[in-house]
Amino acid sequence: MMNYTFWSATILLILITDPIGNIPIFANALKHVSPQRRPWVILREIAIAFGLLLTFMFVGESFLRVMNLSELALQIGGGVILFLIALRMVFPPPPGPDSEQLQEPLIVPLAVPAIAGPSALATVLLLVSQQPDKRIEWIGALCVTMAISAIVLVSAERIQRIIGDRLVTAVERLMGLVLVSVAIEMMLRGFKTFALQLARG
Secondary structure, three states: OOOOOHHHHHHHHHHHHOHHHHHHHHHHHOOOOOOOOHHHHHHHHHHHHHHHHHHHHHHHHHHHHHOOOOHHHHHHHHHHHHHHHHHHHHOOOOOOOOOOOOOOOEOEOHHHHHHOOHHHHHHHHHHHHHOHHHHHHHHHHHHHHHHHHHHHHHOHHHHHHHHHHHHHHHHHHHHHHHHHHHHHHHHHHHHHHHHHHHHHO
């Protein structure tokens, strides 16, 4: 089992929600929304994503019981998902044709899956299932993560102007490399635990 602290959980959630990497997604989805309206849309979508992730924190253990899933399966599965997400951050797929978003986006694609995607949902489930006694810390870590996402995304146009698209891409890939290491460590610990259980059984 990986023992997370408040700060390590916060960093993990920031890496997974990837506010820097979400800048182009939000910019494309909001290009038909008036500049005055964009900050409110961003804050609304972040609030929706926060509510969804917070809900998963509280129903996570019940969800595992209903689905008959073990914490070990969640840890290894979560590691696999994180690894795939990290690979997409380091080696992004070629851009597809732009889909015109003429209406103001609601929930999809900004709140879900841009912020509260499968990897983020799996991570909050993993945190609570492994260390339920630290639930208050995980809520705090999620609050800090959402606050940072809000600051980055509301300031997205200014950030792009100041540091440029190339540096934004470089930062995202660096975050992806860190997340690859976290995912591999998670999977290795899961496989080690599984091997110990087999040896004892």
